[in-house]
Amino acid sequence: MKSGRLIQVLLLLQSRGRMTADELAAELEVSPRTIYRDVEELSAAGIPVYADRGPAGGYRLVDGYRTRLTGLTTDEAQSLFLAGLPGPAEALGLKEFAAAAQLKLLAALPTELRSRAEQIRGRFHLDTPTWFRGDEPTEHLAPIADAVWEQRRVRMTYQRWGSETVEREVDPYGLVLKAGTWYFVGSGRTYRVSRVLALEVTADTFDRPEDFDLAAFWADWSERFEARMYGERVTVRMTRSGLDKTQYLLSGYQARVVRELDPRPGEEFGFPTESTRHAVADLLKFGADVEVLAPNDLRADIAATIKAMHDVYNGAKLPAWFR
Template identity: 65%
Template sequence: MRASRLLSLLLLLQSRGRMTAQELADELEVSVRTVYRDVEALGAAGVPVYADRGPAGGYRLVDGYRTRLTGLTTEEAESLFLAGLPGPAAELGLGTVVAAAQLKLQAALPPELRSRAGRVRERFHLDTPGWFRHSDETPNLTTIADAVWHQRRLDVRYRRWGGKAVEVRRTVDPLGLVLKAGVWYLVARSDGDLRTYRVARVLEITTTDDHFDRPADFDLTAFWEDWSEGFEQRMYGVRVTVRLSPEGVRRAGYLLGVVAARALRASDAEPAADGWTTVELPTESLDHAEPDLLRLGPHVEVVGPPELRERMAASVAAMAKVYPP
């Protein structure tokens, strides 16, 4: 374990240059004290690691030093053949590039690793879109990807969705692309703000001659995690209070959708004496909540808001007329 960590530390310094002890600790998921010991061990082994003092200091390798340690473990070689995601790569216009890279990698591996890595493609297939939905048509994706890579500003005509479709025009600095459940999103800067655009809603796009500078502190992964959490909170901003029978709790877990099911699992509410549990669930709107909760039949009672309770009562009364006893 320690030998693997020492090699990882060495390769981090080789690929990224100067790094602080805290940055190394975060990357390796160890304590700063462990980093200090590992750096000392590398130095004792003859690796020229230098410590720069001061606020801008950190650890670095002496200029020009390169390790020849390029061996891959069995698991690392196998995982590389899962990382290509040929479908998304092809959408980005990189399908042939990924295929060529995998061929070169496979040719460079020892026979045993080559055999095991080849079996990965025979036994694992990654299908990113969700069930029961068509993939988005994204004819502008390769143009956007090229602009992201070369830091070229884009003029975009976009179909915004908010109650009704509205077309807008934006000049954006494309910072990154994200593939979420088979749907491509562009993260871009527009008028100084970071925004997210669904690529399938881009109607027209023009690459300008203007280059832009990426924000030095922009982290695509961190931004997407924060944005996704905020998006979910905005989409499911309405709360409803319900009572669920034991069977209702079981059914809600798969009938009310992922967000409500997650809130139900996270709830620490205990069943009452009659076995029913009172919980608060998130929903997009009362218009969404009513048909969703009706799916639970007699195993749910709406406590609030009053408007939803009245809607449920009216729907149940109307259904009773259709199915008289």
């Protein structure tokens, strides 16, 4: 809208000082002619916008014309700009609003804080997704966020692990972004946004529990979820080299359990895993730095896998399906 663009022109001049019509036009994605008209309207409204002529000219505000934020320390100003997450803001449909909010903050900061904030924004970038994974579909994220904010019940078709689908009515209390994956918490349970197949935001409202703490709920749920996922233990022993590799080759939870157990090289300990089948893949990463002691089925599976690998690399006749 035009009124919003006029405010953006004003804030850009406050935060960056002198700017040419071409620079303003490029920033706001309009024509220079539009900027000429906007500046005229700002001047007519009593905003002290001045035009400097010549090669180094441009538009600027009279010195001292700005709004200042009082009581904001340098560290506080820096932390606000470190909190800017363009990816999540875009997923929530708030990219333009987040950019406008940062611009307003930058324009209102005193000169000494503004320069530090600009340095933070130019030298630190927060990238939340994990490596080697594409973006998950989040087509229902924005309406879920609206439902969270407006405290409206949602009706959804949800795909559980595997292929089973269920119908749910949920009171959404909050959204969580974990390592690039969106979840929402509702009615005491956690749902992955990418598994929502269909969604309807109903007209029914709900009362959010006054004592509900989203961060505390998520921390408790995450801990219980990891413990449940890695609920099995197999008995192994590792060399010093193997123990050192746990922080690189295992999930965060598995590595933390081993670190808390603090086994000595060659000492037996319970290795956390999802299942015997998963343990084969987990433990083969360590090569000869680990020995499985129990259960016997897992020990046999590891030995059979190693023998099959030996056959592959020693010219043994391979089955037809392998070729």
